[in-house]
Amino acid sequence: MDAKQLSQRLATVGDFVPTGARLADIGSDHAYLPANLALNRRISYGVAGEVVRGPFENAQHEINQLGLSDILVARLADGLAAIQPADKIDTVTIAGMGGPLIRRILEQGTAQLAGVKRLILEPNVGEATVRDWLAANGFQITAERILAEDGHTYEVICADRVDQPVTYLANEQLFGPFLLAEKSPVFIAKWQRELERAQSALAQMHQAKVAPTQNIAVIEAKIKLIEGVLVDAGK
Numbered sequence: 001m002d003a004k005q006l007s008q009r010l011a012t013v014g015d016f017v018p019t020g021a022r023l024a025d026i027g028s029d030h031a032y033l034p035a036n037l038a039l040n041r042r043i044s045y046g047v048a049g050e051v052v053r054g055p056f057e058n059a060q061h062e063i064n065q066l067g068l069s070d071i072l073v074a075r076l077a078d079g080l081a082a083i084q085p086a087d088k089i090d091t092v093t094i095a096g097m098g099g100p101l102i103r104r105i106l107e108q109g110t111a112q113l114a115g116v117k118r119l120i121l122e123p124n125v126g127e128a129t130v131r132d133w134l135a136a137n138g139f140q141i142t143a144e145r146i147l148a149e150d151g152h153t154y155e156v157i158c159a160d161r162v163d164q165p166v167t168y169l170a171n172e173q174l175f176g177p178f179l180l181a182e183k184s185p186v187f188i189a190k191w192q193r194e195l196e197r198a199q200s201a202l203a204q205m206h207q208a209k210v211a212p213t214q215n216i217a218v219i220e221a222k223i224k225l226i227e228g229v230l231v232d233a234g235k
């Protein structure tokens, strides 16, 4: 993979970036995503934010090598601190991180999110906590994709800022409102695996000398939700 040939995962994230966007890609590593979008004239301006020096230098190198420094800037910063008011960022992508880290980055960057209309997030675990944050902060999920690539399953969540309150039911938060409605084969396979994992974790909890009753209740509720979805899908 490089800026000219994105992975299917990053290309899917890029598909949701509006044409002409002013984009901040947080945790950009090599800046492949913003560089690809700049090369294809899909964005008018982009910030590649990175908290670690090595990946930040990779991003700088990529931007210079591709001759994109008039459109793209790499910044060494924690999370949304990479965004400056003059950037007038309207779209943020955060891909390839755990849901809790994505949530923390969003929580700590409320000020930088003021002008942001669209968030495109690809949490590699803990998607539910991201959906919970979106609903609580006035972002409505407008599209979702699930895909399998190189033995991994990825979920991409696109959310737009709205004026009206947003709420999701427990099952929409866990499975994703659009993914739940679609129930694609990749989705079913993911949740069959998750069900097995949850059942084996539950069995281990029951074997503990002191049963962790609260954890048992949480995992039993999750198992019930997954079983319900799989039954609905005829699995």
Ligand code: SAM
Binding pocket: 010, 026, 027, 028, 029, 030, 049, 050, 051, 052, 055, 077, 078, 079, 080, 094, 095, 096, 097, 101, 105
């Ligand atoms: N976004 C790229 C992708 O999806 O292919 C790179 C994903 S890589 C697994 C995660 C990157 O996020 C790493 O380069 C890491 O240094 C960066 N990162 C982690 N926490 C961050 C934070 N708080 N702020 C900015 N970057 C962060």
